[in-house]
Amino acid sequence: MDGQINGLDLLGPDTRGLYVGGAWREAEGGERFDVIDPADGSVLTDVANGSPGDAVEALDAAVDAQADWARTAPRERGEILRRAFELITERADRFAHLMSLEMGKTVAESRGEVAYGAEFFRWYAEEAVRVHGRWMQAPAGGSRLLTIKKPVGPCLFITPWNFPLAMGTRKIGPAVAAGCTMVVKPASQTPLTMLALAALLAEAGLPAGVLNVVTTSHTREFSETLQADDRLRKVSFTGSTAVGRVLVRQSAEQLQRLSMELGGNAPFIVFDDADIDAAVDGAMVAKMRNMGEACTAANRFLVHSSVAQEFGEKLGKRMGALTVGRGQDDGVDVGPLIDEQAVESVGQLVTDAVHDGAKVVVGGSAPDGAGYFYSPTVLLDVPADSEINVQEIFGPVAPITTFESEEEAIRRANDTEYGLASYVYTRDLARTIRVAESLEYGMVGINSGLISNPAAPFGGVKASGFGREGGFEGIEEYLETTYVALPAG
Incomplete structure (x- = not known):
């Protein structure tokens, strides 16, 4: 302290x-x-x-x-x-x-x-x-x-x-x-x-x-x-x-x-032409702000199949290096969730995703001891219809699901009742414009994991x-x- x-x-x-x-x-x-x-x-x-x-x-x-x-x-x-x-x-x-x-x-x-x-x-x-x-x-x-x-x-x-x-x-x-x-x-x-x-x-x-x-x-x-x-x-x-x-x-x-x-149920879309290291940097911000307890937190990681393994491994390495502990202690990166119910909810979503076929890259459980903690977690090969892609996670868990085409990425991103924040990583300017115009969200971050700004209008559409x-x-x-x-x- x-x-x-x-x-x-x-x-x-x-x-x-x-x-x-x-x-x-x-x-x-x-x-x-x-x-x-x-x-x-x-x-x-x-x-x-x-x-x-x-x-x-x-x-x-x-x-x-x-x-x-x-x-x-x-x-x-x-x-x-x-x-x-x-x-x-x-x-x-x-x-x-x-x-x-x-x-x-x-x-x-x-x-x-x-x-x-x-x-x-x-x-x-x-x-x-x-x-x-x-x-x-x-x-x-x-x-x-x-x-x-x-x-x-x-x-x-x-x-x-x-x-x-x-x-x-x-x-x-x-x-x-x-x-x-x-x-x-x-x-x-x-x-x-x-x-x-x-x-x-x-x-x-x-x-x-x-x-x-x-x-x-x-x-x-x-x-x-x-x-x-x-x-x-x-x-x-x-x-x-x-x-x-x-x-x-x-x-x-x-x-x-x-x-x-x-x-929110924010999609974090990584296209095959993206700068993967920059995407991982952005993912750390978009996912781990507030331990994932944010309505703008990246909830579904939609990553092109050709770069999903690389993205998942690099994100897992970064997430696994985080120190979990009391927020007032020196050297701590990730504090507790808000209460015991939050830990149980996050844990159940991860358990169900693994049951559906997801692979745990890092984390996947709550550490032993007092307090309401959950380990930073990355999941690969998460089925698109897994509950973790439907519910707002509100915790430090990054589920990665693959896609093959731009049209599929947009369709899957919009396949939710929510429409608050979304994130897109690509180096193609024309794609940036097409995707930003097609996403049904109040806010779109392009090659950035942090979009909140007091000078900008914050809010969503749909539910x-x-x-x-x-x-x-x-x-x-x-x-x-x-x-x-x-x-x-």
Whole structure:
């Protein structure tokens, strides 16, 4: 561990409660729940366990603050985000250690998330002053057309456990810039980073009631209660497609605006003309980011039969050289998965693939000892219809399936209900264009295993959801358009 840093010092005795209306308080009834260290199963600390009643009080605070916040000058909103960016950057090591403790990823990888997550605040600090409509003469003459942009209103954000900081800043940043207030429910496995972020935003000058954070293990009751309230105007969710479908159904009665960033089944396509060493480098990034626990993680490796053996052996050598252990320890490359159920799920997919005929190049089992670990694994000759090619793995496993033609690669890549991220390795420019246009995905990485960028629109199609986060497009998710008809004179 680096020095004496552990990250828990970002949280005082009061900041492990609910943050509502600018004040920290206990949950209704005083209920609390434990936050577990996935490296050994021990209890890190406990936090307030909010009730549906607490959720309503948080929405009350957001509604009360909405009008004043919408009237706040864009420059002032942007300056708050800029100060928050600077504070996160100053405390990067502490945030990194806190995330590593509650989520499991290595401190080095957590530092990468801190930089990525903070960048959303800097990006939207600059976008806050660029919200504008348009003015034009009506085509037939006789009147003028004016459009103006207004904040959507109070929002509900439900964030996942795998990126405790970045998935929060990616939603909070554009909402603050647009003039929206919000209630945030972080994942119960990793609530500490969001609590620390709430305290930091208050320090940066965010007014009371703009951001409200309710930690809770009563997830279904929480969302049902808030989505039944006609004062809530927008829901943004990052998580599983199954839960996303529930939230979409619950939104129907109040016709709430939605942004859904859901599951993925990313293909990683390696053509016969690819630079294999570069493809292996990209595969390590696309597969092993977050121990494979990412919706953008490469899930299916579709490799041309002529280079599959070489690719598999080289990837296996790289994966086998990784050190598995506690994320805060020096020299560790791969931390634990989030919980025991995750280990069991990954293990079952590997077992089934081997039963179907796949060959284990490296790994293939969970190591002995405490904690929720799974060894980095590469599988060759995985049948196309094996369950591991259908389900989102969410673990450090790379299943390799071969193909013979470009048409087959595209067909197999698109043969899934999901459409979030995809990766392509080829040195043929014409093929790059053909394949990028043919893939049914919201994002395509060409000769790169890392595609996430705060300046780019992040999101998917099909069962991977709808709406975009990041980029110029991200702030539009939090704005309504009003048309004003004006007489010519």
